[in-house]
Amino acid sequence: MRTQTPQGVKDFLPDDARWKVQLEQSIRRSFAGWGYQEVLTPSFEFFDTVNLGDSSDEQTLKFLDRDGQLLALRPDATTPLARMAATRFRDTHRPLRLSYVTNVFRANQDEVGREREFFQAGVECIGVASPLADAEVIALAAELLRNVELDQFQISLGHVQFFNGLLSECPDTQTRQQIRRSFLNQDYVGLQGILQRSALPQWAKNILAQLPRSHGERSVLEQLKAEVQNQAALDALANTKEICDHLGVRGLQKCISLDFSMLKSLDYYTGMVFEGYAPHLGFSLCTGGRYDRLLGQFGPERPAVGFAVGLERLLWVLTAQGQQPPVEPPKLFVWPGHGSHALRLAAERRAAGDTVILDVQNLERDEVLAHAKTNGMSKVIFVVGDDVKCVDVEQGGGQPC
Amino acid sequence: MLSIAVSKGRLSDAFADILECAGYPCHVLKESTRKLVIESPEAGLRFILAKPTDVPTYVEYGAADLGVVGKDTLVEANKRVAELVDLRYGRCVMVVAVPKAAGIQNVTDLDFNSRVATKYPHIARTYFQDHGIQAEVIPLHGSIELGPIIGLADAIVDITETGRTLVENGLESIAEVMDSSCRLIANRVSYKMKYTEMQRLVEAVEGVVADEDH
Known part of the structure; x- marks a missing residue:
């Protein structure tokens, strides 16, 4: 009998399990406090349902049932929730606030920090396209991290329409893909050569070349605004500014850093995107953004925004900063x-x-x-x-x- | 303090020179030592001495903030890191080479299911796949030129600086797969969390590299 578990899955012994449950309770309190209602979706669905972004195809754990139908374990929680919201709340016109705490599955292998089964908690705010909704979701992520007593964290905020706007200035599809891939892979050396050879206008080349370094405070917005000559990109900057204003009122400007070089491997994002980072963790701790067209794949189009935090990663960071599992009651x-x-x-x-x-x-x-x-x-x-x-x-x- | 993963030897000496010119005293890096972690407090740097192929791994996991590694090793490792600066030393070319006697001029002339020996199986497979060539890749850890000599392989994919080793072993290049040189890479989260500190080093290094080029 084989006694090991496959690579990428793990047991939680009582101390870790108790800690994880305690975290989940704290997270659920945050979600409930903001009016997000918890829902559950099936562990597996039709492959076609959960496989919307083409980049996620090979990341999905697939299997056949007895009827020969291709099924897949959910690779993320957002797509099943979008399916649920678009079909089960089809005629609901009020904003929907849904949350989840669930395991998700990926076909990753041999990569620490990218397990095959891992746990995520998150929210989706559906039906509202306002910057206020974007700010609410980011603020909720920040509150959640504070509530679990994470000492130090940073949230990087970007906008996919800014990047898409700049790219639309490039007439050649292949070059557009190359530039996108450079940013996704963060190959900033290769990027410079691709930009030089591209047919982009000079102002767009300059911005894209400097984009990995256009980090930091709100002054970045003004700098970029002065250089950009594309309406979609300008709209993205204005949208980001509004979100920043709302975050400022919430006292969050200190932990927000602007980063317009941030792209997402998941294809469904259409607006602001953000990631949370903490010291001692080489990967992002939480990730989210606006996805206004995903629900349209399942029903009438409705705007939406959400985020998810990785529970194992959170436990890892809390351990690294010296926290202990909660003591067992007497x-x-x-x-x-x-x-x-x-x-x-x-x-x-x-x-x-x-x-x-x-x-x-x-x-x-x-x-x-x-x-x-x-x-x-x-x-x-x-x-x-x-x-x-x-x-x-x-x-x-x-x-x- | 920033930590940098480097592989000990010729390449780390060249990097130490660049850092010195950039205003980061790091003579410790050139001293002969068996230590695996050495610090230069005056530069605010900690060096982690690793095998070249492990450098991208250290950086991906965040065990090191920065790393110095050849582009060839970086592409082969296929890790999620940020590639920041072309350090423009350690230049070499990765080629497909075959025995001169085989009389093959072009990769597309390779026989169906040709066996290709390489230290870079990931790069080799991707290259042949992209060029629609059916090849069987045989991963080896060194002395790749031996492959065709003893009949283990029909061709090799390997890096070459001057082409001398190829010639001495009766091989000739029939295609260039990629150019390589040393790169400064960063952990993706460190580059955001420690942006100011890292960017200062990155820009100083870039300045030195650009000067040397002119």
Whole structure:
């Protein structure tokens, strides 16, 4: 019998599982506090449904069912939620605020930080195209990271229409793809050569060449605005400025950094995009953006914006900054573990919120304390007839219960 | 403090020279040592001495903020990093070469299912696939030129600086796969989180490289 798990999946032992659950609870409180309702979608769907971006094709874990239909484990949560919103809330015209905490699956192999099964928590705000909705989602991401006591994080904010606007100045499809690939792969050396050979206007070449360095504060917006001669790109800058204004009011300007070189490998984004980073983590911690055309694939087009945070990555960063798994609540041990008096007592203590463990091994009385100590119990309750005695495992002695 | 993964040897010496010119004292990098991590506190740099093929891995995982690696190794490793500066040394060309005696002039003349020995299986497979050539790639770790001599392979894909090793082993280049030179790479998150510190180094290095070119 093989005793290992396949590459890219893992067990959560009690300490890690408890920590993960605690994080999820904190995250769920944040989501609920902003009026996002949790939903569940199936673990697998038709391959055609979840495979919308062509770049995700080989990243999807696919399988056939007995009817020969091609199915896929969900590679992300946003696409299934878009399907759900477009079909099940077809006639809902009010804004929908949905959230999820779920596992997702990818066909990755042999890559740490890119597991085959991993956990994500996120929200989707559907039906509103306003910069206020964009700011709400970013602010919620920031609040979530603060609530789990992450010391330090940065959110980079970009806009895919800015980049698309600049690229539309290039007449040649192949060159456009090459430039896009350079930015996706962050090959800024290769980019310079491609730009020089391209038929882009000089102003666009200059901006694209400098784009990886157009980082940072809001002054970047003014600089770019002075150089850009494309309406879609100018609109993207204006849109970003509005989002920044709303984030400023929320006191978030310090943790926001503008970065218009940010592209996404998922193809469905149509507006602002953002990623969250933390020290000690070589990958992004959370990622999100606006995707106004995804729902149109399943029904009437409706604008939407959302984000997801990676739970394993969050645990990794919290560990790196010195956080420990939450301590287990104290455990009471009841001996003997049978008899109506002992059972009633145990039930009462559980009802009061205690963790109560009944002896199921029929231990001898003189073994009980040693057993309780090695098994992490804090107190033992001896129930002999009507005589109930509570002994502190560390301090000994016996008090009436 | 920034950490930089480099491979010890000729290439790291050349990089140390560039850093010195850029105003980052780092003579420690040229000293003979068995240490795997050496620091230059006055430059605010920590060097991680790694195997060349491991440099992209260290950088991708964020174990190092920056790395110095040949473009050939970088493409082969296929890691998610940011490629910032062409350092313009360690130049070489990756070629497809065949025994002179085979009389093959063009890659498209290679026999169906030709065996190709290489240290760069990923690059070789992609190249042949892009050119519609059916080839069987045989990964080796060194002395690739041996492949055709002992009949293990019909052709090789390897880097060459001057072409001398090829000639000495009776091989000739029939196609160029890519040009290579050393690159300064960065972890994608470090480049955002430590942008100011890194950009200062990147621009200083770029300045030195551009000067030397003229």
